[in-house]
Amino acid sequence: MGILDFVFPKSCFGCGREGRYLCLNCIAKCFPAKPICPYCKHHSIDGVTHINCRKKLGIDGLTSVWEYEGVIRKAILSLKYKYATEIGNEISDYLINSLRAKILPSVQYLTPIPIYWYRQNTRGFNQSLEIGKRVADSMNLRFIPDLLIKNKSTVSQVELSGEKRKKNLQGSFSLYPHNSSFTTPNSVFLFDDVFTTGSTMMEAAKVLKRAGVEKVWGLTIAR
Numbered sequence: 001m002g003i004l005d006f007v008f009p010k011s012c013f014g015c016g017r018e019g020r021y022l023c024l025n026c027i028a029k030c031f032p033a034k035p036i037c038p039y040c041k042h043h044s045i046d047g048v049t050h051i052n053c054r055k056k057l058g059i060d061g062l063t064s065v066w067e068y069e070g071v072i073r074k075a076i077l078s079l080k081y082k083y084a085t086e087i088g089n090e091i092s093d094y095l096i097n098s099l100r101a102k103i104l105p106s107v108q109y110l111t112p113i114p115i116y117w118y119r120q121n122t123r124g125f126n127q128s129l130e131i132g133k134r135v136a137d138s139m140n141l142r143f144i145p146d147l148l149i150k151n152k153s154t155v156s157q158v159e160l161s162g163e164k165r166k167k168n169l170q171g172s173f174s175l176y177p178h179n180s181s182f183t184t185p186n187s188v189f190l191f192d193d194v195f196t197t198g199s200t201m202m203e204a205a206k207v208l209k210r211a212g213v214e215k216v217w218g219l220t221i222a223r
């Protein structure tokens with residue numbers, strides 16, 4: 001227990017009970033995200049992209065753990081603000097537990113999508129990176145913090161819709177200029193907090209596929 005716990009005791013985002021930001025009771029009430037094809041958003045076993053929906057430089061599937069609502073939504077939104085580290089740790093633990101029960105594709109690497117957090121976290125701390133690292137470690141995936149970099153400051157995606165979102169994102173990512181000893185991984189989980197339209201993830205996947213990554217899956221906390 002740190003000094004902050006005495007000044008501001010942790011209480012659950014859902015029920016207000018003291019002790020944690022996400023109590024077991026409230027997390028158990030969160031709905032698991034149904035597996036869908038990331039393109040047409042219809043049901044798909046284990047989240048595999050339908051054969052007919054596949055794109056040449058697209059993502060091969062999507063794993064999301066919870067529906068984006070309730071306490072999970074509150075917790076994710078809070079990651080940008082105060083006490084982000086502890087909230088992030090609690091989310092990571094629940095996330096890892098849930099992922100252990102899922103059928104996951106054979107993917108060797110995990111990298112976070114470099115967007116959103118850098119700009120918006122008031123502490124300048126990339127919480128998605130921290131959660132991604134914990135998830136990777138526990139799932140025996142190799143973690144690459146900087147496979148992709150963000151090129152330009154995009155207008156907040158929230159304010160845009162459909163085609164405008166896509167346009168706004170075009171060219172926004174590129175491969176980090178690793179030195180020549182760096183081998184481009186074969187299979188990658190692109191990690192993000194929330195999957196909404198998927199436009200961000202698809203833009204990031206395009207860059208990875210162009211660079212020679214054969215398999216790209218999306219992995220998000222919520223959808």
Ligand SMILES: [Zn+2]
Pocket residue numbers: 012013014015016017022023024025026027
């Ligand atoms: Zn609770």
Ligand SMILES: [Zn+2]
Pocket residue numbers: 037038039040041042049050052053
């Ligand atoms: Zn589909």
